[in-house]
Amino acid sequence: MSRTLVLLWLGATNPGPSERAALHDWSSAEHVKLEAPRRAEPASSTTETYSDVTARALEELIDQAHISLGALDEESARRRIEQAESQLEAHPELPQSAWLMAELAVLRASLLAPRPDSFDATARARAVARTLEGRRAATYQELEGAGTPESPALPAQQLKLEGLSPMDEVTWDGKPTGAEVEAAPGRHHVQVHRRGTLAWAGWVELKAAQSSLVVPVEPQRPCSAEDFGNVAVIDGKPVPPAGVLCPRWVLARKAERGSVEIAMCRTTSCGRFVRFGVTARRHPARQEAQDVTDGWPAWATYVVAGAGVVVATGLVLAGTGAFSDAEPGRTVWVFDGLSPPGGER
DSSP states (O other): OOEEEEEEEOSSSOOOHHHHHHHHHHHHHTTEEEEOOBOOOOOOTTOOOOOHHHHHHHHHHHHHHHHHHHTTOHHHHHHHHHHHHHHHHHOTTSTTHHHHHHHHHHHHHHHHTTSTTOHHHHHHHHHHHHHHHOOOOOOHHHHTTOOOOOOOOOOOEEEEEESOOTTOEEEETTEEEOSEEEEOSEEEEEEEEETTEEEEEEEEEEOTTOOEEEOOOOOOOTTBHHHHOBOEEETTEEEOOTTOOOSSEEEEEEOGGGOEEEEEEETTEEOOOEEESSTTTTSOSTTTSOOGGGSOOGGGGOOOOSOOOBSSOSOBOBOOOOSOTTSTTOOOOOOBTTSOTTOOO
16 A cells, blocks of 8 residues: 655756656655645635735824824824724734834824823823833923823733744744743734744733733644745755654655655654665665665664755755656646745646
């Protein structure tokens, strides 16, 4: 019974007909079926891609609120502040969301301050801004002692972020952080990037004495495109990135005379490259390792350690067209991590 393995092609271009034929023969000899990495699921419906148009529209709306406030047109200023807040709620994918929301809170405080009955509301608005971006420099009025209503600062508390994958990169209120963060109770903006792609973004409410927060990001899918990231070759040995979950997969690259070099991998460990092609077409890697159908080969447990010169980096999963498209009965697929979505053919 054939075993199915995900195949990654290490190179800037897809393999040619000779390499595809070698890969096909290798998979036949090893009794395995090669397939492309699974496409990553799109981010949740509330997480969109960054848009300059959206960002400019928001900044223009905030500028208009400033102008309205300066012209003492309180109704227009209030309406534009509310419109901008609503749009920021709907677009947490903008990395500057926390700072823009803080600016809106400052505007709201300025709008409320002249009213004699709005001391508490003004203080709360200023507290929102301080929570999102920290304390600003004192204004001229504050330096002159005019004073402004402000809620007492709530102490920051240690917060553990849960639900993240090992390679996830978290941005908390516009600042990079790890799986633990110090933050004051209140509203915060969170973004999670995985392998350079935005996986989740949103607003969260942190309560007093809260010690953990589950980030609702989709779990990392083993053997998907996002699972692999970039693969480097150091001192001639393949080095997968940290955090790969795919239990068994194959890495291949072009060699001389239409042959290929193939390395068997298990999560974050890969064996050495073994050449397979014209001269070894019917005896693939058995001199170096056991048949993969008879158990995991001993050499594949090798873990790369130590420093070295990266001789192949940034060559993202160029998927393979693993079978020759010139021969009938052979399935053809191409996965190219350097191409935009929809590049499969």
